[in-house]
Amino acid sequence: MKTVIIGGDAAGMSSAAKLRRLNKTAEIRVYEKGSYLSYSSCGLPYSAAYEDRSIDRLIQRTPADFEASEIYPKLRHEVLKVNPGDKTVLVKNLDTGDEFFDTYDNLLIATGARPVIPEIPGIGLENVLRLKTIDDGIKLKSVLPGVNSVLIAGGGYIGVEVAETLASV
Numbered sequence: 001m002k003t004v005i006i007g008g009d010a011a012g013m014s015s016a017a018k019l020r021r022l023n024k025t026a027e028i029r030v031y032e033k034g035s036y037l038s039y040s041s042c043g044l045p046y047s048a049a050y051e052d053r054s055i056d057r058l059i060q061r062t063p064a065d066f067e068a069s070e071i072y073p074k075l076r077h078e079v080l081k082v083n084p085g086d087k088t089v090l091v092k093n094l095d096t097g098d099e100f101f102d103t104y105d106n107l108l109i110a111t112g113a114r115p116v117i118p119e120i121p122g123i124g125l126e127n128v129l130r131l132k133t134i135d136d137g138i139k140l141k142s143v144l145p146g147v148n149s150v151l152i153a154g155g156g157y158i159g160v161e162v163a164e165t166l167a168s169v
């Protein structure tokens with residue numbers, strides 16, 4: 001039995017680990033379009049704001065950790081299409097541009113959610129950032145030194161955590 005998982009963060013990788021515990025021989029392949037797996041987004045506001053907190057600390061398990069359990073994650077591989085008829089997915093290697101099909105018996109879609117980006121004029125400007133992925137956190141951390149004022153759009157818990165953290169550094 002071969003399971004393909006799309007998305008390599010909390011839902012995808014915890015499912016992969018659970019599946020391995022339940023079935024020692026299943027073939028498990030994970031496609032993750034980003035550069036990191038299994039990381040804790042919850043720490044992003046803090047790791048981005050505090051100079052002495054490395055963002056690397058948010059990474060729970062590396063690809064090598066999973067490979068030791070015979071779970072094979074492919075980073076920077078985006079699934080472009082699912083073909084349920086013949087049980088295949090079309091995958092693009094984001095580094096080489098190559099596209100290929102992979103087969104599955106079972107498919108788990110664990111692609112998370114996208115933040116709502118309002119259509120405000122200027123939203124695409126270079127100094128307008130968002131905080132969803134680890135790459136976003138790395139970018140925020142890199143621009144913060146030398147910044148004197150920050151406007152946070154969105155007063156949900158992420159916006160409030162970032163405001164609280166920036167006010168305390």
Ligand SMILES: Cc1cc2nc3c(=O)[nH]c(=O)nc-3n(C[C@H](O)[C@H](O)[C@H](O)COP(=O)(O)OP(=O)(O)OC[C@H]3O[C@@H](n4cnc5c(N)ncnc54)[C@H](O)[C@@H]3O)c2cc1C
Nearest residue numbers: 007009010011031032033034041042078079111112113132
């Ligand atoms: C800044 C921040 C702080 C947070 N703090 C907390 C907190 O304190 N407590 C809490 O409980 N929750 C918190 N959350 C929420 C928590 O991080 C999410 O609920 C959790 O990450 C959801 O996991 P997921 O695996 O479902 O989705 P995601 O973490 O979004 O992972 C989905 C993955 O799928 C990949 N993907 C998407 N499409 C494709 C595709 N076509 N092909 C290949 N890969 C694809 C994405 O790159 C991504 O890595 C926070 C989130 C953020 C952004």
